[in-house]
Amino acid sequence: MPNLPSYPQSPQSTGDRFRNQDPMRPAPATDRNVMWDLLFDKPKNTVPAAPIPVRRLTRDELDAAPDRSLYRLGHSTLLLKLRGHWWITDPVFAQRASPVQWMGPRRFHAPPIALRDLPPIRGVLLSHDHYDHLDRAAVRALARAGARFYMPLGVGARLAAWGVPASLIEQFDWWQGAEIDGLRITATPAQHFSGRSLADRNRTLWCSWVVEDGDVRLFFSGDSGYFSGFRAIGERFGPFDVTCIETGAYNRDWPGVHMQPEETVQAHQDLRGRWLLPIHNGTFDLAMHAWHEPFERIAALARTHRIALATPLFGERVQLDAPHPGTAWWRAVSEADAAMSPMLQAPR
Template sequence: MPLPLFRRAALGEHPDSPQWAAGRFHNTTPRPANAPKPGGKVMWDFFFNKPDFTVPSAPIPVHALTRAELDAAPDRSLYRLGHSTLLTKLRGGWWITDPVFAERASPIPFFGPKRFHAPPIALDELPRLRGVILSHDHYDHLDYAAIKALADRADIFLSPLGVGDRLIDWGVPRDKVHQFDWWEGIEINGLRLTATPAQHFSGRSLSDGNRTLWASWVIDDGGMRIFFSGDSGYFDGFARIGEVFGPFDVTLMETGAYNVNWPYVHMQPEETVQAHIDLRGGWLLPIHNGTFDLAMHAWYEPFERVLQIAAEHSVEVATPRMGERIDLLAPHTGERWWRAVRTQAAPAAKTPAYARCPTSD
């Protein structure tokens, strides 16, 4: 079987979508002509010349979850399993976002960003899932092996347009797959889930760039609303989502894998906080960090920067350990656990200016 990078995707056409044109999906806001793009040197440095501080030098603390603990969990419990994978209990059912349990976020099993920590619970120990919520098809968000394992153990799969085509191609029963354009959604047992805009891109091979859509998600539990950002650059869509669906009790916001060379598709921490404010968010829980080495900044930098900026705007931030329970009705700040990891680390090389960040150690 060919490596996933060279696998031919069975993807459909979506001419009825306002985001579809000339055989590809497009963002609402075009990339500015003067926006920097990763060039050859940037990509070479990314793969072969990263500083040591992009990976922790000591183990990350993980709360090992048990099936018994999950079975006893009350409704509206949330557990961060790593990166953008979150397990949430709503209306008696379990939902998981962007389930990635693979050792590497890569199409090549032996090359690419490797996990900093094991998942808090093994894939085969998860409870029966009411649903899987997918934001887009990049390897750090869509894990082929995890989808195959969950095909018979999840009731439904919710995805942006085109991503569902991949799931069906991988063997997920067609009647379980629901695909949505932006502003479309579904109601399940009183829970309303809506795909909302994001500013990003997609693709898993050399030839299928932007053939699938990317999205954020609004999860409305009646008396509580959650926003899941997926991946996105900062754009005016956050304010629009806030107008239509806000305020939000908790926002699960991308804060990590940013770089000055790709500002259009990932947010700097300042933009993450501003997007949270645009959404009219209550508590902010930073995600897309702490699991994979996907940029040139220090692995702990997203936490420190977002905390400092959030404090300046009186935004409350939750930073649970991987596997630690968060009560969505009454979140808590959690430990600033990465600081203990830093103190255990071996002396690091001098931090270059582009990666420096203020801290409050």
């Protein structure tokens, strides 16, 4: 484990660890019970039995893409073209969201484009250091290509330990930001936790991000439970053209750090968002719900609340200043799952 510094000057610091601004809601179950369920009591439908559709991307296509293009590559990894440069959020290209690549949650689908085929990346926005958001191999590869990394306090020590030059690392506390090539980025609050082992919980900070490209504003949630910070962010920076908010890997047993879809909708409304693009779903098996459930629940809620919902295929382009709804692509996969289920359960 790297030597993680303390940040006593941060309002989020408790000495050598960080804290959330809102009190955490108590969980019905203990960490031990949750881990037991995840390891030994998983339903079969948390992983798709049929292939997830992916629209393959080529370097030529990306080179020709217009500004303000967004591509969802998987989980919370978004590829953005802004002011002639490419940006990426929480880049995870690993086969597993795990400390090791021989066990742990395995990808449902390959990324639409390989890490080695990405165009030159100007900036990488990191939300926190969990394995499904911070991929060591991807970070090192992007650093070798000259990408700059922007992250919450403490995460820079991890990157430095992996060999990323200090000149490529910039850290922020909540509400701090920078202007790069006319693009404004701001690290904003989230309600979550951090750590990559049992010994370093909350030694690094977590955040969401606001990206301002002239008159277009994008919100990227990272991971968060529902909290009062969404309204504060909306008051400071809203309205947002697109909010990319976690909608997946939720459970009643961790209400303080991940949102149910109903809370995702409330967060979107607090942020004064126009289009909602749900993320943190469709790539890894990280909870007890059916893999397609987050899409169905958020689609139903969007209809009820008259929210413009974008559900692009992985690899499908979304124009940030003129989004489109996409399709309910997950239904064909879940129907195929249901058709295959009797065959999978039949005795041999």
